[in-house]
Amino acid sequence: MNSVSVIKGHIVFTDSASEFTIIENGYIVSENGSIIDVCDSLPEKYHGIDVTDYGDSLIIPGFYDLHNHAGQYLQCGTGMNKELLDWLQDYTYKLEKDLADPEYAHRVYSRYVEDLCKYGTLGACAFATSSTVGTECLFEEFKKIGIRGFVGKVNMDCNAPDFIIEEAQKSLEGTRYLVEKYKDEPLVRPIITPRFAPTSTREALKMLGEMAVANGLPVQSHLSENRAEIEWVRELFPEYANYASVYAGNQLFGDTPTLMAHGVYLTEEEVEMCRNGNVYLVHCPDSNINVRSGIAPVKEFLNRGLKVGLGSDIAGGHKIQMNEAIVRAVQSSKILAVDKPDAQLSLSEAFYMATVTGGGFFGRMGKLKRDYQLDALVIDDDPLYKERYSLEDRLEKFLYIGDDRWIAARYVGGKLLKPG
Known part of the structure; x- marks a missing residue:
């Protein structure tokens, strides 16, 4: 006893x-x-x-944040008048570049992990940056504070500034190193993290999917956040029927447990792909409002049996507190409910998303x-x-x-x- x-x-x-x-x-x-x-x-x-x-x-x-960008934490509350793609170019990539410096990375990531814990987030799925060394610092800060995490080195090999991308093979080598080093950690574990389809070549997506399946690793990325982004995906990958199919065609969509953030503009086919696969949608209401993406029809997704968790999505979301994400999920659903009364989330549903659904991605939590x-x-x-x-x-x-x-x-x- x-x-x-x-x-x-x-x-x-x-x-x-x-x-x-x-x-x-x-x-x-x-x-x-x-x-x-x-x-x-x-x-x-x-x-x-x-x-x-x-x-x-x-x-x-405790709360579980299924989508956020540790590499953007200092940027919270900055550039909020921008739409998504401009916001990335004007603010985000420059900050992420500086987090390749391990001394600076430890300073920033220690603040990030301390604040997660401080505000009651006991598990977080985090995008670091494309830097292997910087991502290693984030793993170590999670271990130091003692909360749960899935940490991903961001894989991106095209369609972003040269100072932030890596050649596909080099990016995969860095990911493989981190997977081997941290795969047996009890609280913080690796997750395969293509930033989003437009910043990955076909070669990179294929190799990432193979790595995820071969090692039984979960996957996190973005899906249908913004109309301009969706159109960009259509232009870059014309051979695929839709955005989700780009991931699915490369073993990155439910072949292992998968987090897809946003899903604001899913087609009917994509909704069914999410429902039938091992895919969690992650609703990020603050971010969707801040970068003018739209409001996901979350209540409809829940009614149709999709797994939907919550994310702060810092720094698109301006606050790391998950109680704020719960409230904003309810508030944004009320806006949809002006025209569709059955679109409104209850407080218990939003709380369930932040605790039970989020905890389920980590295990029995x-x-x-x-x-x-x-x-x-x-x-x-x-x-x-x-x-x-x-x-x-x-x-x-x-x-x-x-x-x-x-x-x-x-x-x-x-x-x-x-x-x-």
Whole structure:
């Protein structure tokens, strides 16, 4: 029983997307990081084990950010008047070039990973840059802070400035080096990361797909974010029926677990390809608004059985906080609901996307129930709120107006992370 631990508080999570599950004054019993019991009174067999009692605080799952660009973190809140392709050329590529310097990369990435943890993101899928050395720095910063991650060296060998692209074979060699070095890490692992189809040659896409399948590695990229981007893909790859088919034709679309960010303008065929494959769409509402891409019909995707998670998509998204992404997903769906009332997401659906769907990409995470990993946040809100509002209302308040000061504790795999 030495490896068994118990925490106590008001437990709130989503077992299904349609509603919150609430256990007042509940106990979570974990062993070696895995939850073995959740109950409203502690069974006798656990008596004698020290209980960490969080009193009237909420215990909720941690957040999982399925799409963001660590290499753009300093750029957050900059160039927000630009559309996507201009924004990349005018701001992004120059910053990413500088992150090839390992000293600078460590400075930037340490801030990025610390802030993920600070605001309650306990797992993140991150694009680094095309620099192998810089990407290695990002892996090390994830390891240092102790949260979960999938980290990708960005593969791009065309249609971008010369100072940021690499010849396809060199790019693949760097990726292979990182895969071999980090493939057995328990918390942070490699992910194959073609930036997006237009910045990859056919040769690069083919080799990346072969590497993903041969090594059982997940894939992350972008799909149908912007109308100009979609037209560019059509011009570059006329032999493919649609944007998704460019990836699918190169074993990069569901042959292994796949994250595709955005999906704002999917065709009917692409929706079916996502639904039938091992593909997660990642909704990034802040980014879609900021770079004027549009609003994805997320509720429709959920109703059709697609797996949809949430991403901050920094720096297209201007804030790293996933509670903000949850709120913005609901808000942007309300805009669509002006004309289509059934387009509106509920808060529980958006929360489910950020916890259960996101956690599912990492493994058994995102729910506070038996056989899930104990990845959790303890939310200690204002006594005035505690006096007046229900547990569900208090969670809603945290999601809408809370920040890191409301998070009293963070657990990853049952381990209490040290503050700061």
